[in-house]
Amino acid sequence: MPHSADLPDDIPVLVLNGPNLNLLGLREPDIYGKDTLAGIEELCRETAAAHGLRADCRQSNHEGVLIDAIHEARTAHRAIVINPAGYSHTSVALRDALAAVELPVVEVHLSNIHKREAFRHHSYVSAVADTVICGAGANGYALALAHTATLVREKR
Template identity: 80%
Template sequence: MTDPSDRSTARPVLVLNGPNLNLLGVREPEVYGKETLADIEALCHATATEHGLRADFRQSNHEGVLIDAVQEARTAHRGILINPAGYSHTSVALRDALAASDLPVVEVHLSNIHTREPFRHFSYVSAVASTVICGAGAYGYALGLAQLARLTAVVR
């Protein structure tokens, strides 16, 4: 039987990426940086390992696929790190799925959404996230995973 205090064998954290993030490195690098999604995935796996976690890294351009992943996470994951991208500002359904997950949620954005176009200043996801990180570039994912490690720590 697995010892529940052994974080290395515990359920992974879900790292979920929304629409157009598959274009990182080529889409507006002056806004989103030069790192590719593959670079960020490698960073997430390394950071998760440093914190005794495992990362399940996914990306989709489809709202329903993201919602399905969040619903799956309710029983398969210990927390969610999400960059909802454009769905931050439009998807009540994604927000509701995150709220229903009963998991700690950390929202991350590569750019500072509050210094961009006015329509980007509001995020439905922020209302259900325990932590919001924006403007730190790819490093925001590492910060988010460190925060998820704190939020999901197993007390020994």
């Protein structure tokens, strides 16, 4: 199986968004902002391109679909940027999938999960992520992709 550092340069970064993020811009804009998922995906594509990368953006409300995408990333992507949303706090299976793929992982959250309800303070994903960015709104995705570019270069 090829290592991410051995992949051709046109292999994308997987930008994976979890449950309810398809409702961005509509759902609790005072917490999550007014940016839509489509707008964030465009920001991701632009930021990735500015750093010599390509972004493959996906979203699912289903844990198994997210896990399947992570498994696919093992050979089809060079890194993963993930907003696991509510699964951050509940899914050992998502954490285990991320640990198994041996790719750079950057976890991103729109809100600062540490300033919210106590149950949101713990993320299973954080334990296997190389970096965690939270509380920067949609700009957190741009920060995540810029840092992912650094991680990818370091792995080469």
